[in-house]
Amino acid sequence: MRTSRERPAGGGVGESGGSRQWARADATRRALLDAAQKVFDDRGYADAGIAEIVETSGISVGSLYHHYGGKAGLYLALWEELSDEQDAQAASAVSAARKAGEDDPIALFIEGARAYLEVCWERRSAARLFHGGEGPPGFSLMRRTRARQWIGQNNRLLRGADGDRETQVLSMVLTTVIGEAGREVALAPDAAAAHEIIEEVCRILIRLAR
Template identity: 35%
Template sequence: MPAPAHVSAVPRQRRWATTDATQQRILDAAIEVFRERGYTVATIGDVVTASGASIGSIYHHFGGKAELFLAIHERMAVDVELRIAEVAAAAAAADSFEAQFRAYLDAVWVNRQTAKVLAADDIPPGFDRIRRDDMLTRFREWVSVLDIGIPAADGDSLLVRILIGVLSESAGMVMDCDDAAEVLPVVDAAIGYINRLIS
């Protein structure tokens, strides 16, 4: 049996930032397959069946199963980045952190099926580090707009780790919401806790 493929970290310039209709169809099918079967049990053949694409097309566009999983992550990351950039440009400096945090949780809600796949325990070897590094990068950017005495590069401070914990738990709760009306109280509560931590 071959060794499991490892996903590798990628630069902020996303490999799959733009995808054509076939790639989108494959990614949508892969999300559904990974959500229903789990990453480990799911096969490329399952994705072929769900997407209607050929196995050659999947390997051509993405490579193997681990790379397909990474492409799912990158597609969601692009959506998150676009939403955050949009609100950051419109928000006053004082409101930027809260606006970006809300945009992140909104993106989690909109992409909740994808987020559930990416947040699961059943992931490719090495993906947990990518997920953690992306979150640290995001928080370093957010902390840089706050006046709380933490250098932007200090991703290991206790406060940053606590803020990441609040973000992670809030995102988990948002993913589990069944209705959009349930999301706002979670987001408001998370912002309230964060404001208490940083004030």
């Protein structure tokens, strides 16, 4: 499955023309993803149709299959896009806190959690979709695999040794709380309510982690 992150090798004769070609391809992929998001929002994954996605995007059905292979590919590309943005924002927040002099593992963890939850609100339409439990075959396994990776990252952030069972369990509990909180943030009626939930979740995480 191709995704919007693909890029050609740089350099060489004709790079300007190649850049224009890839810019058009990027625009095509973006239009397809935005249309798929809208149709999935309106109908859910199971009832969403390729024809409606094509009509909404204004892109040919051939291009849809070329770039994403079908409805499942679009859904998974949207999920990967959201997950990557959540990971990137959390990592950036932790890095910024470290640069500012913070070295307490729990404080760093909270900064990452807050950033993750902020993305859940900023990208609430996508977050609601993926918390809904629908998806193509194999999606549940992909989510569980990503969750295990996330728990491992949090375990390392909290400085848990491989054999430190207590920290491993703590990472699992805290990660589960954040994941469930993300759904509530995405369902919040407005920005004020979303940020109130985020701050309350962060306070609860601190209590649990201490």
